[in-house]
Amino acid sequence: MIPFLNLGAAYRELKPEIDTAVARVLDSGWYILGPEVERFEAEWAEYCGASHAVGVANGLDALILALRALEVGAGDEVIVPSNTYIATWLAVSAVGAIPVPVEPDPATHNIDPAQISAAITPRTKVLLPVHLYGQPVDLDPILALARAHGLAVVEDAAQAHGARYKGRRIGAHGDIVCWSFYPGKNLGALGDGGAITTNRADLADKVRLLRNYGSRQKYLNEVQGMNSRLDPVQAAILRVKLAHLDDWTGRRREIAAAYRAGLAHTDLILPHVPDWAEPAWHLFVVRSAGRDALQARMTAAGIGTLIHYPIPPHMQQAYGEAAFLPDDFPIARQLAGEVLSLPIGPQFDRDGQKAVMAALCMTNP
Secondary structure (H helix, E strand, C coil): CECCCCHHHHHHHCHHHHHHHHHHHHHHCCCCCCHHHHHHHHHHHHHHCCCEEEEECCHHHHHHHHHHHCCCCCCCEEEEECCCCCHHHHHHHHCCCEEEEECECCCCCCECHHHCHHHCCCCEEEECCECHHHCCCCHHHHHHHHHHHCCEEEEECCCCCCCEECCEECCCCCCEEEEECCCCCCCCCCCCCEEEEECCHHHHHHHHHHHECCEEECCEECCCCCECCCCHHHHHHHHHHHCCHHHHHHHHHHHHHHHHHHCCCCCCECCCCCCCEECCCCCEEEECCCHHHHHHHHHHCCECCECCCCCCHHHCHHHHHHCCCHHHCHHHHHHHHHEEEECCCCCCCHHHHHHHHHHHHHHCC
């Protein structure tokens, strides 16, 4: 069996370092925020090229807190991709705002900057692009639109740890960037975790306030905040993994390059990488009109694959009241029926990859 992702192998590779880091926190007696979280925040901000990082409980909270820090609320509109994980939309809904979907570029699967302008209205407050699969969004036209219309840009970078846009790491292009450290991410904790990065001190300060019950001083609450704090044990684990992130990203890029070369002669549609993009390769996503049958054959061959994502947000029951029709966003719907994610990760060995490619070549001559 070839699993889609082997998280146990990632832990075992760094076991001595991770165990030492966890023991350090347990021995410290400091289990909420504190020095370990502050050290990770400083290291993550530096890695991302940002002035500030604030650790929070998970990636969804990072998005919600970013929107709250920008004072997005009831009646406001936030432009989101039609092709994304539903968490992007849920964050908008959680603050009372309205998600306004824009279709992706079929080549990159990311939001198409050329279609955003038509979706902007007087109620629009934020543009919220997603760096899907670890592939950077084309940010320059999005930032230009935001400046022209007086809008903020919130980046969903939950899959883009270490990715670069035009030579610069994702982390501080927009007003605020939101991260997830879910265990399966390129920089993953051993539990939930998240963060924001930003060059704006005012936004960092607001998120710090909001994540801790709206309080800077115990029992003095300035605003109605929430409890969304990065756990010190997870911060310690993330500090260990951060030191290895570039090496692990390099391994992912080698696997992606081998896939692209080895599958070039098949009828699969392979990932397109613009010349300005350096993906983090969180996922390696191919497309096939016969996706379901292909996945079944791969499963029968003992190879794990996943679908990211089988149902677009506009077709989910959670957004039934919005009265979207399935064909309102045909590109997102088509992608949902064709995409298939292949195994990739820093612990994925060459023999496993050869087996995956052999199986794909047999089924897609």
